[in-house]
Structure formats: structure tokens, C-alpha cells
Amino acid sequence: MSTAASLHQSRKRRNGVMMTLCVAAAGIGLVWLALILGALLYKGLSGVSLSVFTEMTPPPGDAGGLLNAIYGSIVMTIIGIIVGTPIGVLAGTYMAEYGRFSKLTTVVRFINDILLSAPSIIIGLFVYELMVRPMGHFSAIAGAVALAILVIPVVVRTTEDMLNLVPNALREAGTAIGAPRWVVIRSVAYRAALSGIVTGILLAIARISGETAPLLFTALNNQFWSSNLNAPMASLPVTIFQFALSPYEEWQQLAWTGALIITLTVLALSIFARSLTGRREDK
Amino acid sequence: MRHFIRSAAVAIAMATASTFTLSAAMAADLSGAGSTFIYPVFAKWADTYKKDTGIGLNYQSIGSGGGIKQVIAKTVTFGATDKPMSDADLEKNGLVQFPMVMGGIVPIVNLSGVKPGELILDGKTLAQIYLGAITTWDDAAIKALNPTLTLPSTAIAVVHRSDGSGTTFNFTNYLVKLSPDWKDKVGSDTAVEWPTGVGAKGSEGVANTVKQTDGGIGYVEYAYAKQNNLSYSKMLNAAGKVVEPSLESFGAAASNADFKGAKNFNVIITNEPGDATWPIAASTWVLIHKAPDDAAATGEALKFFAWAYKDGKETAKALDYVSIPDSVVDLIKASWKADIKADGKPVFAGE
């Protein structure tokens, strides 16, 4: 009796310790976030004004905004996501659904994980050789392609993982009522894995929205307004990079403000996407 | 939700399509890339020039190495570099180079009890410090240069650039000229194998690391020392005089440099003669093709440079750069007329 009681006690204690550690982990994560976000808000917020969104990047010593950089970032990120996400989702679908046990899947999974860790500057150089050099000039399209290549491995990895976790019973139920494979995938597997796939896309957006290195050798940057996809285009990360390391106060201020804008945008996107996928979850 | 995704997709597609149509109406701007040192003044000049003439010149700081590679690959109209190209490389790639602007590099220190400008250093001592041979601030060599200062026994924390940089190139070039030891063991380039110390990213990084580290020493462009209110040191120059870092002393280095006798304007203006000369000055060169594919773009770029030499002086000064002396500008324009040609005619038509 007493051993059973002490076993119970020790299990309870163990549980208590582990759960306290988990709470502590969450605490640590939140403290880090608060520290970084605090610094970002402290330095960035004072520079937020209407002119940030209506004026072009200024020369040193002048007041100005980030309009061309914000526009460029939005355009290239959207194209990058539009190009990269379908490829990533489809490849992930093949790996989890059609070719779960095929050799190709094993190879692609391996290769994809390597692609995940390829330094973004290497991707930038690849696209430079692939597009910029043959075209003879830098272009926003090349930048978007570099971003798309960064999107793909993240989306592939999450899509495959999430589809693999969809219980097979669901698929079998779909097949049992006569639905062909692709309808089962679309209407059953995607639905069940939706929130996870969205997480993957969000992580991909978060990753590319702050990337400097792949844009430097592809889209370059632009001091002026340009909406020409075939010409150098400004982007927030490259602008932040150039301004943050400059000696001029106005530029440094704009760099912090730009960083704050990127962070808040990613947050807003997360909330938005979560509210779309989450409604079903809570039911 | 499905409806939403569909309408979002349509909206995005329409936005993309409109971007494409817009693009047809845009005129192509001139483009240049390279040195980060020259970036702020190019940005300022380009802004003013666009307001005056309507011609935009998009210069991006991707680093001097990047600038050289891009101008060779003809992805930009011109490149800019802090390290001059050799005559052979210029010849091989069909390029001309000429100095665009100059500036100064300043040693910065963080030493309790020593005010800005109180400390005096010379090139030899600086080399010994960066070699790791002098390790404390009360070393006899530093004391000998500063007999009136009370120097603490704090260890010297050496800070250098971690990224490849024209600033490092000019700084190490100066050390090579002054110290045979440095020449043998380290040498001079945009990045070197540092015998000691810690690397910081960018001049802003060096400035901050020095600011935070007691006993720290680093080197930055003058603008960083000035804007950050850092404690700088004076230098003993080639004439044996103690000089303050200032636009005047940098300018003295520029005007004492012998550009006339140098081929391709290949003069590195460290350790130049003259009583008022600051010993660690630096220039940035522009690289442009001799026989350009797009003569119109090159012509516009040269017009811009001519405008910058003449009307951009005040701007340069406000941003702590030294303009190229007029006598040198005349040499540069002569070289444009002689060397940069399309269909046998000089591309540069101005005065």
C-alpha cells in the first residue's frame, strides 16, 4: 500500500515538475518575444507617420518614407508565394498521397531538407546565374523567383507532414463511397490538414518577407518608384539593411520603422489566416 | 472561405496584371552598383539630379567586389569600387576608372579618462596594436607619443571589420606602408587574416563594439565617428605633424596626391605628403565601359558625373565627403574624351 502510495506521489510530483517546466518554457519564449518586440516598438514606433507610407526612400539628411520599398516587397512576396506555394503543396501531396512509399518520395524528401538549409545567398546567386545574367539586368521578377525557391521547401515539408498525419480511415471512408483518389485528396485530406498547410505557408511568408541576401543579387533595389517587373525594384529588407548600417539618423530611424512594419504585417497575416482556419477547429 | 480565397486570388491576379501594364510606360533609369562607402552621397546626388533633370540614377550598395563583377557582366551601366582595379584588369575588361569622391578613415577609441582628440597615434604603433604586439594602453610606445596623458593599464580590445570592405583595404594599405611587419605577416586587402581582435559587421558595428568595450580601438569612416560622437585619435602624418581628422585634412591628402603621374588614376591616398595631410584617406572610383553597348546610357551617366563634380560639392561636404579637386576633374574629363567612345566618337559631349 505504502509503495503504491509513494509511487503515486512520485508520479504526481514528476508530472508537476514537468508541467512547471513547460510553463517556464512558454514564459521564456514570451519573454524573448517581449524583449525583441519591445526594442522594435521602442525604436520603430516613433518613426511611424503617414509619410512613411506616402513618400519614397529619401537621400541621407532628408525626411521621406518607404513607399517604394513597401510596394516592392508586397509585389515580390506575392509573386513568390503565388509561384512557390502550388509547387510546394503539389509536391507535398505527391509525397504523402500518391507516392508515399515510392523511391522518388524518399529522394525528394531528402533533397528538400537540404534545400531548406541552403543559405539564401546561394539561392540568390543561383537565380542570378539563371535569370539576371542572361537577361543582362536586375529585375523584380528574378527577385520573386528567388523568393519562390525559398518558399517551396518550407511548404513541401509542412504539407507532407500534415497530410501524413491525416488518419487513413478518413481516406478509406472517402474511397468507400466511390470518390476517386484526387477527390479524396482534395475534399478529405486537404480539409483535414488545412490548418497545418496554412501554418507552412505562413512560415514561408514570414521567412521570405525578411530576406535580404537573395534579393541583393536579383532584384537589387531602387531608390525611386518603380513598378516595372523587368527592372530593379526596391524592397523593405534590402532598404532596412542599407539604412540600418548607415551613420545617418533619419535612415536608421526608417530602418527600424520598416522592421516594425514587416513584423506587424506578418502578425496580422497570422491572425487573419488563423481566424480563417481556426473557426472550424473550435467547433 | 472558399469564396474568399477565390476572390483574393482574382484580386491578386488583377493587381499583378496591372503591374505588368504599368511597366510598359516606365522609362528605364540609369543603374550603378558597388561600393557602400559612396552610397549615401550617390543617393543624395541622384535625388537632386532627378528633381533637376528628370533623369533617375539608381545606385545600389552591393559592395565593391559586387560592383566590379556587375559592370563586367554589363548588368549595370557603371560600377563603383573602393579598391582600384589594376591596369591589366581594366585593359582585359575594357573599362576605364576615375575617382568620384574621397573621404577619411579615423581610428576610434574607448578609453576612460581620455577625451576625444586627446590621444595621438602613428601608423607604426597602430600596426603594432593590430598585430597584437602592443596589448595594453600604457605601453611605452603609446606613452612616448602621448607624454602628457595618464594612460590606464587597460588591455587593448582590437575591433576590425568582419565583412569585406574598402575601409579595411585603405586602412591595411596604410599599415603596410608604415610597418614592414604588417606587410610580411598580414598585407592589405578588403578582408585580411587578422592576427588578433574581434570582427564587427559594418562600420556601424565597429563603432558600437568600440563604444561598448572598455579599452576598445577600431577604425571607421569619418561620418560614423562624427555622427556617433565617438572618441577619435589624432594621427602623426608623413611630415611628422600631428593632425586632426577633418574635411580640411582629408582634402589636403586629396590635393597632395599625384593623380597626374598615375595611370588610370590608380593612387591610394594613404600616407600622402604635406603638413596638414590626414594620413588615412580613401577614394572611391567609378568603373565604366570604354566601348559601351548602350552609348546613350553611358553618355547620361557621364553627364551626371560631370554635374556631380561641379554642382555636387556642397552636398558631398554636408555628408562628410571630400570632392575631387578641380585640377583632377579636368584630367578625368580629358580621359573620358580620349577613351570612352562609341562609333569612333567620344560619348561625353559636355565641357
Next chain:
Amino acid sequence: MSAVQEALPAVRGSRDATVRRFALTDAIFHAVTRAAAILVLVLLGGVAISLFAGSWQALSTFGFSFVTSESWNPVTEKFGALAPIYGTIITSAIAILIAVPLGIGIAIFLTELCPRPLRRPIGMAVELLAGIPSIIYGIWGLFVLAPFLQTTVQPFIISVFHGIPGLNSLFAGPPYGIGLLTSAMILAIMVLPFITSITKDVFDTVPPVLKESAYGIGCTTWEVTRRVVIPYTRIGIMGGVMLGLGRALGETMAVTFVIGNAHRISTSLFAPATTISATIANEFTEAVGDLYTSSLVALGLILFVITFLILAIARYMLMRIDARTGA
């Protein structure tokens, strides 16, 4: 639109035609997904080929000594990759060691302990860490974290471990604030959201009936997590760790600010070091010589090889676990 509705016309109309149509669309979908998977292969193939081509000059000049030499001298054009390789592996390993327990802990907290109304906000807060541009991590690390470590934590640790053999060399040297440990800490923060989000998502996929039956026989929350949830989601967690590791190995901008970029191998975690991606990012834009550029590209190639080896080891370990548990 449900599968039943789509299947209905099949019963009414010509059955054969519908079956054929289904088979065709299915074949198309199959082919499209397969093409996408192959495209991933082609992309990496392209990246790998361009890396090989770019690094050929350096590899043929230095041969095997490229990976065994510590020297990195742009002036004499003698390049060796040992120091960046060392720095890359050590910083990523420490980052993962810090981030994996933290990430799994946060995921457990979010799925098991956290009051419902707080789950979404806290989950999103952690995800937000992924949205901060990496250059901001770098600047924050340099201007905020490094001075803090330099003035408080590092002197304290150095004095504590001063007399202890082994540990004192691990924590030796002047406290610069920047160096291996600082980079690893920044990396840990950066990969945390990747590990946490994925782990949380896969925890959510555990069928409730599994957990309920474990609770039913009297298991504690920790026991359910340890014995049911984690084994069930093992591969998914591994995916999250791989995402994180991939990010840590290749992360460029943040590390370049806080690593100190010294091509030296030092036993001290406080010493300045360098990583492969930091070296490439720091020096590529200013490198002019062909051999110099080629050596930097060769570093990129080595990172590919390192990732490859680490992945192979990870897969092997997973297989071992599977074999042992008989799954």
C-alpha cells in the same frame, strides 16, 4: 461540395464514361503532383550544379586541404574551410539543444495546460518570432543582447568556471559579448517558432481517443505526453526540428552581426568565430579575385554536404527508433 455529390451523377449517367473521366482526372492530378515533386529535385540539382561549377576552381586548387586547413587569407589567396565548418556545426548544435526542449515544452503548454482563451494568442505570439526579419535579430543581438552578455553574464560565468579544468577553457577569454554562444542563442530564438508551431500542429492531430484511453487508465498529463502524444507525432516533431535545423545552418544575416567573424577555432564559447553562411555573406560582395570568389562558393557546397550528412544521421536514428519500438 462533398464527394458524395460528385459521385452521384456516376450512378445516374453512363457509369463507364464517368469512371473513365475520374480515372483521367486522377491520372492528371497524379502526374501534376509528380511533376511538382520532380521540379523540387530539378531545382536542387540546378543549385548543386551551379555550386559545383562555381567552386571547381577552389577545390581543384586546394584539394582536400580546403576542408582541413584553418587558414583563410585573402591576401595570399590561401583558403581553408575548417573554421567556418566548426562554427556552423557548433552554433547550430547549441541552438537546437536550446530550442528543441523549449519548443516542445511550449507546445505541451499550449495543447495541454494553457487556458483555452489564451491558446491562440500565445501560439500566435510564438509564431510572430518567425516574422521578425533576421537582420533585426542581428541588430538586436549586437546592440541589446551582446552588451548585456558582455557586462553581466559573461564575466560572471568566467569567474565561476575560472578554476575548473575543462570548463574554464570552454568559457575563457575576454568577454566581447559577441561570439559563438551569442550566435547560438540568437539562432535558438530564431528557430524556436519553427519547432513550436509544427510541434503544436502535430500534437493537435493526435486522435483524442488515444489520449483519453491513456487518461482513462490513470496516466498523468506528462505520462500521456511522453508515452502517447510524442511517440505518435515523432516524425512530425522531427520535421519541425529539421525545419529549425535547416534555418539554423543556413541563417545568414543575424549571425553575421554577432559571431565576430574570426577564422579561428577556439575552444571557448565566448570567442569570436565564424560560420559558413556568415563568411559568404560578409565577404562575397567585396571579393574580387576569382579564387577568392570560388572559395566562398565552395563553402556553400560544403554546407550542402554537411546538411546531407546531418540528415542522413537523423534518418538513421529515426529508423533505429522505429526498429526498437517495433513500429
